[in-house]
Amino acid sequence: MPLRVGILGGGQLGRYLCQAARKLHMETIVLTSDPESPASHTADRLVIGSLDSVDAATRLTAASDVITFEIESIGPEVLLSLADAERRGKVRVAPGVSVLQKLQNKALQKKWLVRSGLPTLPFRALPATFPRPERLTRKFGLPLVQKAQLGGYDGRGVQILKTEEDMRNFWPVPSVVEHYLPNAREIAVLVARGHDGSLMAYPPVSMTFDPVQNVLLEVTSPADVSTGIAKRAEAIATYAVERLGGVGLFAVELFLSAEQTLFINEISPRVHNAGHHTLESCPTSQFEQHIRAIAGLPLGQVTQARPAIMRNLLGATAASQTEPKLNADPGARAENVFVHWYGKREPRPGRKMGHITCLQDEPGTARTLLNATIETLAPQLAIAS
Ligand SMILES: Nc1ncnc2c1ncn2[C@@H]1O[C@H](COP(=O)(O)OP(=O)(O)O)[C@@H](O)[C@H]1O
Numbered sequence: 470m471p472l473r474v475g476i477l478g479g480g481q482l483g484r485y486l487c488q489a490a491r492k493l494h495m496e497t498i499v500l501t502s503d504p505e506s507p508a509s510h511t512a513d514r515l516v517i518g519s520l521d522s523v524d525a526a527t528r529l530t531a532a533s534d535v536i537t538f539e540i541e542s543i544g545p546e547v548l549l550s551l552a553d554a555e556r557r558g559k560v561r562v563a564p565g566v567s568v569l570q571k572l573q574n575k576a577l578q579k580k581w582l583v584r585s586g587l588p589t590l591p592f593r594a595l596p597a598t599f600p601r602p603e604r605l606t607r608k609f610g611l612p613l614v615q616k617a618q619l620g621g622y623d624g625r626g627v628q629i630l631k632t633e634e635d636m637r638n639f640w641p642v643p644s645v646v647e648h649y650l651p652n653a654r655e656i657a658v659l660v661a662r663g664h665d666g667s668l669m670a671y672p673p674v675s676m677t678f679d680p681v682q683n684v685l686l687e688v689t690s691p692a693d694v695s696t697g698i699a700k701r702a703e704a705i706a707t708y709a710v711e712r713l714g715g716v717g718l719f720a721v722e723l724f725l726s727a728e729q730t731l732f733i734n735e736i737s738p739r740v741h742n743a744g745h746h747t748l749e750s751c752p753t754s755q756f757e758q759h760i761r762a763i764a765g766l767p768l769g770q771v772t773q774a775r776p777a778i779m780r781n782l783l784g785a786t787a788a789s790q791t792e793p794k795l796n797a798d799p800g801a802r803a804e805n806v807f808v809h810w811y812g813k814r815e816p817r818p819g820r821k822m823g824h825i826t827c828l829q830d831e832p833g834t835a836r837t838l839l840n841a842t843i844e845t846l847a848p849q850l851a852i853a854s
Pocket residue numbers: 590614616621622623624625626627647648649650651653655678683722734735
């Protein structure tokens with residue numbers, strides 16, 4: 470009987486996890502509240518329900534041999550029920566409930582980073598009610614960054630407060646504050662940890678973000694940083710994942726300061742947008758690597774065949790959209806340009822609708838090809854060009 474992989478979450482990450490599992494002859498069951506989610510069409514079966522519903526999680530558990538996550542904001546009761554099912558030998562959970570509990574809350578994660586001796590920006594964890602937040606600027610200065618402890622993703626849940634005036638918009642939610650790192654560059658390292666403790670890191674990538682929405686825009690792999698910085702980023706990320714001890718793929722986001730110091734920004738216990746290029750640029754994609762790890766298979770090779778640039782296709786308008794023509798021939802626009810579309814109906818501003826990966830030896834050529842492809846797609850797809 471094929472291994473049954475249960476996935477909590479039905480987004481695009483789940484969509485590619487399902488495809489990778491199928492390639493390895495496994496069966497997938499996706500828990501999502503939306504029957505039309507990006508992963509719904511690639512899963513073998515669906516459990517329709519909320520990620521906070523213990524009942525839905527129990528149905529997923531009954532149908533699965535191993536459970537994993539494509540999103541970290543899973544309700545606390547669901548996590549407890551998964552831990553209980555695992556204790557009773559009903560299912561395996563990877564990367565593990567305790568790992569998820571540690572990382573899904575930004576305050577707990579930062580405390581763990583500090584305890585582990587890993588480099589991260591100084592911070593303060595705050596409760597929902599904190600009188601006179603403007604006092605925080607004495608320690609952290611301006612701009613100051615506030616991050617909701619729970620539930621944020623793609624820049625939602627993060628705000629950069631630039632002036633004393635902005636401090637009036639301080640959110641009354643449990644949060645973490647830290648100083649704003651000016652002129653920082655951003656790097657990510659994807660690290661897989663197998664059942665046997667083996668560790669495998671993809672080459673570090675550099676990332677650029679939309680400055681207003683803090684959403685990831687573009688990924689360059691390998692990162693355009695010195696070999697020394699790349700090696701150090703890889704060493705920090707690998708050590709962090711080793712210490713975490715979970716099984717699966719992890720994404721370690723780092724800042725590189727103007728003074729060339731590396732700080733861990735955050736760690737995600739899952740596949741990540743920074744690794745989409747691996748679908749075409751590496752012998753083992755991040756999605757296959759995650760499935761291999763949680764299934765107890767040996768990890769695959771991660772040597773990158775060609776340099777890659779990946780650009781997210783972000784929604785531009787709230788106009789509703791009919792079936793995009795793009796799906797007809799997604800890979801045929803230009804050689805080594807790969808267009809992916811997630812099948813989301815509503816192109817909300819800043820929403821990740823798809824992505825394009827371009828494999829070229831020259832980053833300049835890659836960017837020209839990407840821009841040309843986006844220009845042709847933008848009018849028909851309501852994406853930002
Ligand atoms: N202290 C900081 N200094 C500068 N930029 C920051 C800082 N914290 C966050 N950002 C920007 O906001 C983005 C999103 O923040 P992050 O903590 O990674 O939250 P998310 O969970 O939304 O990914 C970062 O990738 C970075 O571009």
